[in-house]
Amino acid sequence: MSVMSIISVRNLSKNFRVSKKEPGLIGTFNHFFSRNTRTIRAVDDISFDIQHGEIVGFIGPNGAGKTTTLKMLCGLIHPSKGLVNVASYIPYQRTSSFLKQITLVMGQKQQLIWDLPPMDSLRVNASVYGLSDTEAKNRIKELSEMLDLGEELYRPVRKLSLGERMKAELMASLLHRPSILFLDEPTLGLDFNAQVRVREFLKSYNKKFQATVLLTSHYMGDINFLCDRTIIIDKGKLFFDGSLKELTSKLSPFRSVRLELTKPYTSEYFSQYGELVEFNPYYVELLIPKTSLTERLSLLLDNLPIKDLEITDPPIENLIAKMFTSNKDVL
Amino acid sequence: MIVRKLRFINIINIINQFWGTSIACEMEYPINLYIESISVIGNLAGSILILKLLFGEGQELGGWDWARSLIVLGFYTLLEGFTISLLQPNMKRIVNQIQDGTFDFVLLKPIDSQFILSLRIFSPWGIPSVICGVSLIIFGLSMINWSLSLLLISYTIILFLCSLIILYSIWFIVSTFSIWFIRVWNANEVLRSVLVSGRYPISSYPPVLRTILTFVLPVAFLTTFPAEAILGQISYKILILAVIFSVLSFFASRIFWKFALRFYTSASS
Known part of the structure; x- marks a missing residue:
């Protein structure tokens, strides 16, 4: 335990006994006389x-x-x-x-x-x-x-x-x-x-x-x-x-790049730069791996007539929701 | 010493806030106030009528004549007043709070949880019963030409306080069971019906029931003994027994409460 910490939690667990009841009158009757309990580990x-x-x-x-x-x-x-x-x-x-x-x-x-x-x-x-x-x-x-x-x-x-x-x-x-x-x-x-x-x-x-x-x-x-x-x-x-x-950064090795263009382009053109999230001829949203972000951005800036550019992290809610539903090995 | 004094003032201040707010809550609903008043008056009239039916002039019940039985009924009514004002609303609240989870807030306060739970609510509806109870006792005493004795009055007060503590402790122990079983309000109702037997002198019951009502369910301590005390019919042995019994039951309620809290799991969010 560090000296400074005001709250310190070590190997904390909490078990609860919960009872299970089948629906309906018979379920209620059974539940009343013999409770089916099991232990769940809440923490x-x-x-x-x-x-x-x-x-x-x-x-x-x-x-x-x-x-x-x-x-x-x-x-x-x-x-x-x-x-x-x-x-x-x-x-x-x-x-x-x-x-x-x-x-x-x-x-x-x-x-x-x-x-x-x-x-x-x-x-x-x-x-x-x-x-x-x-x-x-x-x-x-x-x-x-x-x-x-x-x-x-x-x-x-x-x-x-x-x-x-x-x-x-x-x-x-x-x-x-x-x-x-x-x-x-x-x-x-x-x-x-x-x-x-x-x-x-x-x-x-x-x-x-x-x-x-x-x-x-x-x-x-x-x-x-x-x-x-x-x-x-x-x-x-x-x-x-x-x-x-x-x-x-752990959950998502990508950054989201939004481009507004002065001239229309086709979607195929962008596949070489990253994963296409949203597209219309004047507006593009791409997911670009962080590792190659700088070089690809400079290529984009050199090759395209860009009116506006925005780089953000993908929304955290989406990432966390994805983490809870998919495998958590990413962490 | 100063610290102690401050603490006492603090307790008075807390009770003042508790009871002030609970009376204010009752006042929020004026119609309910009128209905409650009518119900209290009706209840009392019923009690006296039943006793009147049981007694004709000159008749006796277990060695108790009409005047002395009125005194027992007086103590019962007085006790009922305390029950309505303090015991019932507070004990009902314990059960409700454990069920809905707001009990957590009680446990997080820096003062004793048993103190908060026992004295949080004061319902004014017991006051008419207290007034009627005292009036019945005085009326009964005047019928038998009772002469004022400070010694008897202090015996009576001690015995009545003991009876309050005993009743409170039993009630609190029953309510404590809601930590495990959540809804025990029905058990409280059963307890209340047993207490009704305290309306009549304990000697008017058959011997077996009399023993049960003295030692198992201490109904005798609640009404008959205080009545005997004011009539000068009680031995100091009973007085000592009552004091010991009340202290023991109070500590039993405390120990049981502390024990039960270990099992509290708190309602989920």
Whole structure:
């Protein structure tokens, strides 16, 4: 374990016993009297370290074990095997000094009191975390400015939009100013603007309080914007730990080159340069191997009347989706 | 010492927030408020009517006359008030929260989870029962020309507190089972029906049932013993027994809770 890391996970595994039920009345009857249980391994021997102040993206398809891992990190469930250390605490002991340092935000569950304005929930949390009135007031003011919430704090939660509710939820989760944030799909279901708002807020919270953030999301926009480092798991196993850039170059040895031409050309002409993705007489998109990118580009520039040229990495979503469905030996 | 004081103030502040918000939640739905009020009044009227039917003037039930039985009913009603205000809503909430996964938020708070789960909600609907219970006790006492004795009152308060703690502990243990079985609300209903037997003096039941209701399901501790205490009919042995029993049951509920939490798997996202 490195001395600096604030989160350290070693050979972590979690097994769950699940029961299987056949559909229909007979299935229900059988299920009631003899449960068919089997053990599934939700998290399988994963290890990683996270340094103080890092924002790490945690991605993988549904059921990959992301949430289970997060829950072990914040001490909600006991690991079946392996070691977890968060800020020098053993999470599942849930000491009060540990719990004051962390928070868990779940995009699908809320702690706000449904029938009352968020302000009431905030005051409950302030008392639970032992904040003085002035302290609580200052923090509420600070967070509401960062999140751009005003009179919404005085409206019943059930009357708020999904985006407003998520922002209020973040306030309730961050009132005690935790230094370690576990965020489980915090932007789930939000429209684009609200997503961007939440992202920007998380970045500024991280900067302002040097907080460490571990974030799961299905929106690559979140990960791209926030995380310098990404951990990918699938079926409980860790597949990748590094920057998205690194991942892209590993997953795809190609770059995508888009050309706009002043004169029309035929598609055959381009096959010598790379794999044709999109074509019309004035517009071409090609995948060119990175190794020969420079020489082929200079050839293209010499031989063609090019009006505009754009070189990008293929979209990361596509690459990751491809990785989960095809073989993962690429990593 | 200062630290302790602060902590006590903190606890008061937390309970203040908990109960303030739960009462505010009830107030959000005014129509429901009227319906609940009507149901509380109807319930009480029913209780007294049943007792009135059981007793004619001068008749006795297990050695208890009408006035003294009213005192037992008074303690039962008082206890029911606490049940409606605190036990029932909080225990129901435990089961619901475990089912929908919001229980995670409770476990992540830096204060004791049993404390939050037991005192999170205060429902004002028990207050009429508490008022009626106390009135019934006073009314019963006035019928038998009871003379004020501070000693008897303090015995009674101690015994009643013990009965509250015992009832709470049993209820909490039953709710704890939802960690494994998720839905145990029906078990709570069974428990509630057993407690109804505390409406009548314990000696009015046949001997076998009496033993069960004293030692297996401690219904006798809940209503008959406090009533005996205020009537000066109780020995200090029962008092000590009640204190020991309540302390033991409270610690049993705590130990069982800590044990059960190890098995909590959290609802999936």
